[in-house]
Every structure is written in C-alpha cells, then in structure tokens.
Amino acid sequence: MKHIELRDLNVSRIGLGAMGMSHGYTGAGADDAESVRTIHRALELGVTFIDTAEVYGPYVNEELVGRALKGRRDQVVLATKFGLISHTGRPGPTDSSPENVRAAVEGSLRRLGTEHIDLYYQHRVDAGTPIEDTVGCLAELVAEGKIGHIGLSEAGPDTIRRAHAVHPVTAVQSEYSLFTRDPEARVLPVLRELNIGFVPFSPLGRGFLTGTIRSTDQFDPTDFRADNPRFTDENFQYNLRLADQVAAVAVEIGVTPAQVALAWLLAQGDDIAPIPGTRRVARVEENTAADAVHLTDDQLARLTGLPPAAGDTHTESQMRIMER
Numbered sequence: 001m002k003h004i005e006l007r008d009l010n011v012s013r014i015g016l017g018a019m020g021m022s023h024g025y026t027g028a029g030a031d032d033a034e035s036v037r038t039i040h041r042a043l044e045l046g047v048t049f050i051d052t053a054e055v056y057g058p059y060v061n062e063e064l065v066g067r068a069l070k071g072r073r074d075q076v077v078l079a080t081k082f083g084l085i086s087h088t089g090r091p092g093p094t095d096s097s098p099e100n101v102r103a104a105v106e107g108s109l110r111r112l113g114t115e116h117i118d119l120y121y122q123h124r125v126d127a128g129t130p131i132e133d134t135v136g137c138l139a140e141l142v143a144e145g146k147i148g149h150i151g152l153s154e155a156g157p158d159t160i161r162r163a164h165a166v167h168p169v170t171a172v173q174s175e176y177s178l179f180t181r182d183p184e185a186r187v188l189p190v191l192r193e194l195n196i197g198f199v200p201f202s203p204l205g206r207g208f209l210t211g212t213i214r215s216t217d218q219f220d221p222t223d224f225r226a227d228n229p230r231f232t233d234e235n236f237q238y239n240l241r242l243a244d245q246v247a248a249v250a251v252e253i254g255v256t257p258a259q260v261a262l263a264w265l266l267a268q269g270d271d272i273a274p275i276p277g278t279r280r281v282a283r284v285e286e287n288t289a290a291d292a293v294h295l296t297d298d299q300l301a302r303l304t305g306l307p308p309a310a311g312d313t314h315t316e317s318q319m320r321i322m323e324r
C-alpha cells in the first residue's frame with residue numbers, strides 16, 4: 001500500500017471509513033464482530049488511516065473503533081470529528097464553541113481508548129462560532145498533546161484560509177467522487193495553494209458507484225439514502241447510467257467498479273487519501289486492492305468527462321450547514 005503526506009501527516013493513501021459500521025446505512029450496527037474483523041483486516045492489508053466521528057451512532061462508532069484498535073493503536077492514524085453534538089446545551093445543528101470542543105475531545109479520547117487523536121476535524125462549520133475561536137481552542141489541544149493535527153470537513157475556501165491563518169490545517173475532508181465533483185472548482189485549488197491534504201469522504205458515491213445499488217427498495221427508513229435527493233425518483237434512474245459507465249471501464253480492465261471509482265480518485269493527486277467505508281472483510285480487501293489498479297489516460301479522460309450526478313448530495317436542511 002502506497003503512502004502519501006497530508007501536509008505533514010503520513011497515511012496510507014486508501015483509508016477506512018468506519019461510519020457505516022454503526023450509522024447511516026441499512027443494517028448499520030447489525031454485526032459488530034464483522035466490523036471489528038474488517039478493521040483488523042484493513043490493518044493487515046496496510047491501511048493506516050481510520051475515520052470515525054462522535055456523531056456516528058452517536059458515540060457507539062468511536063467505541064467500536066476503540067475496541068478494534070485495542071493493542072494496535074500505534075499502527076494507525078486515528079481521525080475523529082466534533083461539532084455536530086452540543087454538550088453545552090446550545091440549540092442548533094452545530095456547536096464548535098471552545099467550551100463544546102473541550103467537552104467533545106474528552107469524550108472521544110475516552111471512547112477511543114487513547115491518549116491522543118491524530119487528526120481532529122470540525123465536522124461542519126459552525127455559524128455561531130468564529131472559526132478563529134474554534135481553531136484557537138484546537139491549537140491549545142495540540143499544545144496539550146490531546147490532538148496531533150487539525151482538520152475541517154465540508155468547509156468553504158474562506159473558512160479554510162481563516163482557520164489556516166490561526167494554526168496550520170492538515171487536511172480537509174469533503175465529499176468527492178465521480179459522483180460528487182464539487183470540491184474541484186473552489187476547494188482543491190485553495191488546499192493546493194496552502195499545502196493542505198484532502199480526504200474524500202463517500203468516495204464510492206455512498207455505494208452507488210459500486211454498481212450494487214439498483215433499486216431504492218434496498219434501503220430501510222433509517223438509511224441516509226432513503227430520502228437523499230441523489231437516490232430518489234428520476235435522479236436515481238439518471239445516476240444509474242453513470243454507475244454503468246464506471247462498470248464498463250471495470251469490465252475493460254477486469255477489476256470491480258468500486259476499484260475503478262477509487263483508482264480515479266487516487267489519480268487526482270498525491271495529496272488525496274480517500275476513506276471508503278465498509279463493514280465487511282471481503283469489501284475492505286476489494287477496496288484496498290484499488291491501490292494497484294492502473295487506469296489508462298483514455299479511461300481517466302472518459303471517467304473525468306462523465307456528467308455530474310443528478311440531485312443534491314444532501315437534503316435541503318443538511319445543505320444549509322455545508323461549505324460555509
């Protein structure tokens with residue numbers, strides 16, 4: 001497995017997203033034993049970058065990751081996130097006040113069973129707290145050794161610049177895949193200018209690009225995708241055609257669509273480390289093997305030329321707290 005630098009943080013260039021083990025998708029939380037095996041298998045395959053968040057579950061995903069990493073903590077760069085749960089009683093979808101960050105970090109450290117978090121992301125920009133105050137608090141946590149590096153998620157260019165002026169930002173994590181190209185126009189250029197790494201989340205288009213989702217009947221009501229605009233009605237039918245194009249390239253080279261989707265992302269730069277999510281051993285093996293998949297210039301050009309997916313990435317209320 002090749003490694004890259006997210007600014008000054010060395011990670012395997014394919015990581016593992018743990019969210020779906022406890023949260024977000026049909027059947028989440030159904031088989032913790034297989035999820036733990038999946039994390040262990042990822043480590044065996046050379047994955048060193050594990051992603052979780054306080055809000056996944058909530059809390060139980062960090063506990064699961066903490067259990068899985070017992071005795072193996074030093075093998076991974078451990079990333080988690082704060083800011084979508086308020087411990088201060090403040091109403092609203094976000095709370096990145098210093099008081100809340102302090103409360104959140106103690107909980108995450110306890111659940112993860114660790115003395116330090118390698119990469120601590122603000123999960124969404126908080127309209128109620130100047131980013132300078134949040135990052136000032138994070139810089140104190142770095143100085144205290146509780147966190148190693150600072151990250152932002154779904155932040156816009158201005159926020160990234162303001163945050164970076166207070167303390168170096170190591171990585172920004174936003175949705176990016178053949179299904180969601182939004183970061184290319186405004187965010188990636190700023191990250192490259194400032195030498196900040198990029199971590200694409202949902203790099204498989206929330207499963208869509210793998211070709212295994214053919215009907216919305218596959219989702220139970222707790223599944224994030226059940227009311228996601230990309231997965232509903234005519235958008236779903238349109239987006240199936242994009243997944244088919246990815247599958248066609250996979251057939252040409254004798255690999256899987258998931259591997260093509262990841263290989264395309266890896267080809268976008270050595271500052272990019274996607275974190276595909278799975279709770280199954282067989283799929284972590286498949287996804288990790290994308291490290292060795294080579295796309296020709298012609299295949300890359302065809303994939304890059306695919307039209308954007310139809311439908312917003314999130315529901316209207318979720319969209320309101322993104323890219324600030």
Ligand SMILES: NC(=O)c1ccc[n+]([C@@H]2O[C@H](COP(=O)([O-])OP(=O)(O)OC[C@H]3O[C@@H](n4cnc5c(N)ncnc54)[C@H](OP(=O)(O)O)[C@@H]3O)[C@@H](O)[C@H]2O)c1
Pocket residue numbers: 016017018019020021025051052123153154173174200201202203204205206207208210212258275276277278279280283286287
């Ligand atoms: N910062 C943020 O706001 C944010 C938001 C969303 C996600 N994330 C992070 O990004 C990680 C990845 O994103 P994601 O899980 O939303 O989406 P994803 O990686 O694009 O796709 C995950 C989905 O695809 C399925 N899948 C995985 N590998 C597959 C394969 N080879 N073949 C067929 N299906 C496959 C998974 O099902 P199975 O589990 O059943 O295999 C799951 O339903 C998350 O785990 C989380 O850590 C961050």
